[in-house]
Amino acid sequence: MGAVKSKRVPRAVREQQMLDAAVRTFARRGYRAASMDEIAEAAGVSKPLVYLYLNSKDELFTAVIRRERAALVAAVTAAVEPDAPADRQLWSGLKGFFAHTAEHPDGWAVLHQQARTHGEPFALEVAAMRAEIVEFVTDLIGAAAKEAGCAGELADREVAGLAHAMVGAAESLAEWSNSSEGEGAYGEREHSSAKDTAATLMNLAWAGLGRMTDGERWAPGG
Amino acid sequence: MGAVKSKRVPRAVREQQMLDAAVRTFARRGYRAASMDEIAEAAGVSKPLVYLYLNSKDELFTAVIRRERAALVAAVTAAVEPDAPADRQLWSGLKGFFAHTAEHPDGWAVLHQQARTHGEPFALEVAAMRAEIVEFVTDLIGAAAKEAGCAGELADREVAGLAHAMVGAAESLAEWSNSSEGEGAYGEREHSSAKDTAATLMNLAWAGLGRMTDGERWAPGG
Amino acid sequence: MGAVKSKRVPRAVREQQMLDAAVRTFARRGYRAASMDEIAEAAGVSKPLVYLYLNSKDELFTAVIRRERAALVAAVTAAVEPDAPADRQLWSGLKGFFAHTAEHPDGWAVLHQQARTHGEPFALEVAAMRAEIVEFVTDLIGAAAKEAGCAGELADREVAGLAHAMVGAAESLAEWSNSSEGEGAYGEREHSSAKDTAATLMNLAWAGLGRMTDGERWAPGG
Amino acid sequence: MGAVKSKRVPRAVREQQMLDAAVRTFARRGYRAASMDEIAEAAGVSKPLVYLYLNSKDELFTAVIRRERAALVAAVTAAVEPDAPADRQLWSGLKGFFAHTAEHPDGWAVLHQQARTHGEPFALEVAAMRAEIVEFVTDLIGAAAKEAGCAGELADREVAGLAHAMVGAAESLAEWSNSSEGEGAYGEREHSSAKDTAATLMNLAWAGLGRMTDGERWAPGG
DNA sequence: CATGAATGAGATTTCATTCAT
């Protein structure tokens, strides 16, 4: 089952095959070390065809980044429950995030490790995505403050810092949870893993966020 | 008659000059895009001399990683107050971490972005360093639990997750606080910035850690 | 309902369209730099069709050269008054030459610059055309000698040299007069320009030719 | 005698060897068809060394054009007798021109055929050289007019046309005389050939120039 | 201690050309 080598495939399909191959290759080798030869071979086509459709290594990499970025944002967006309370929204968003990164480790690797490391044009694309996510978290923190009656003030920079910390923590957990994958039935395992990981982060951070919106602060001697 | 170009410099000194140049170049260009030509020129020596002392591009990069890793670990280690309570130790360690990464942005960029992106041998070196730090944080969480009387149980995997989240949050904050550097007198500013950033993270996480050691957990329904 | 893109065009017409596109492209880009892609697009057809009709880039270029060569020779031939005296024939031939090269600059560029520059097969085609023209001029010089009573002897090699000089002068003037085109009504302008340019060359050379057929020679000391 | 393969040669020497090889290769193959591989092999070095010294194919070609241009201009300049009468200056300049192009056919081919055919930057370099020579001839025609008492007027454009015709005739003769090279002792042959060729052109043109400065013109009816 | 001279191997990219429909 499955043709050994599919020939004369429509352009749109071939392009996706190429992007698939490119994601795998860029994730494993890095942008510079991945050669167009290797990508073409992984896609099952000749190098000139890759150039005919994607124009250059740069454009290919950009196309990959854009596709993976859109997929990740879509996954998280689809996961959040828009009208739920702030903590519930954060929780469902995190679950979506961890589930997607677990299911698409190569895409996540390209976004998180490769794209940020190889020059402005690519880094900017990812920075924009990260900014989107940071803003989402920032808004949730604001909403949480409102829900809590907001006894104390939360300076803008303070909120921004908290959001960046949250996002960084999530990124780190995604990597850790992917690399320390246990055994067990796959689908099940991943699902529960995404849930557990999201819970870990909620446990760590939610109480602190609540205290801050109440105007309390940690202090060295405290 | 000061020599315009210092010749006949002792080996140890030359090596450090080369490593300095290499850190800068690797940080700015990335591992693959940084050429030995550029590094040699930045170091003010000829290429064969770089090879005589550091043997190959791989070994040069490894030497850079090792030096920067040692410097970062030393900075954090020197910053913590060994016999203080757990929160105080974490706090001082974070201050040390943020101060060092702010003062050595190129070294941090090499460790955080380049080394993890370019293949196993280098990534392992950084993973080891990260493991050191994660373990340090893990121990602190354990100590905090003990100090708190430890009503509930903290599963190992749970603690590990918390530690990874803390480290990821710290990394993200380091990057954010470096790139959003404000104005003001420099030395002063950086110091206070490291303090603020550390406080942000303590505020976010310490309360949650405390609740967990008390056996409480966040749950979707509030 | 005029078709936006004419399809099902008879072969002969399509071939001329392709040759038109090829002349333009070869003239502007040069033989090597002109790609079959570009030519096919300029002709408004697909690449395989160009191959179906013209077989290969070499054959396409050859076809172009042959067509332009024939057109130029036809224009000059049509311009000369066969039974007029030698100087009159030369004069009208030159007018025809300058008028044609001015009206078909791309064709002239291909013949004069590209075809001679890119290897034997093409250069030979143009060399043959040039030989035709040189022979025509050679014959005219012979005729002029006869008309003049031919006091002196004109060695064959001497005549050949004169003919080559005339042709080279004409080629140079064609280029110069095309590139230094003035203003004024176009058709008129070109015509008069061809006439002026022909007159310039007649003025320069005819007296000398007459002297030579009279057996006189220029000598260093005057 | 003659090392089979000279190694470790100083840069200046190697560069000339490379330029020598490049002139030959560009002349025979044309700019595009000449590969850097071929040039490097003809120079007896590896390709990277060519790039190290000459940077790119474009720059290599430019260097070739500049060197050959300077050599040709120097040869002609050295040949003319500055204080002689106009016809004598023209005569000696032509001799120098024909002698140089005969001795350096590849250089001449690069300047005359290749450089003008492959894009603006190169064509401009040769156009500038040609303009130098045309101006020299223009001045000589002006001087001749003065010497002759200059009964009639010579319009600027008329003079320019004459100069361009002269230069074109010389170029054509150079090519013809090179390609129709007879047998016989080499050095001798070439010398006499340059002289003969120069004489041919003087015979053709000098009388006409004289008539024009006297105000006479050729007219169709004779 | 230090370097100018040199190269093997491999990267990206382009192009003329064909096949299947």
Add this chain to the structure above:
DNA sequence: AATGAATGAAATCTCATTCAT
């Protein structure tokens, strides 16, 4: 009559690395 899909071969250029001095 006409084309979208596909490729083998070769071009320019770069880089880590070594020798001879």
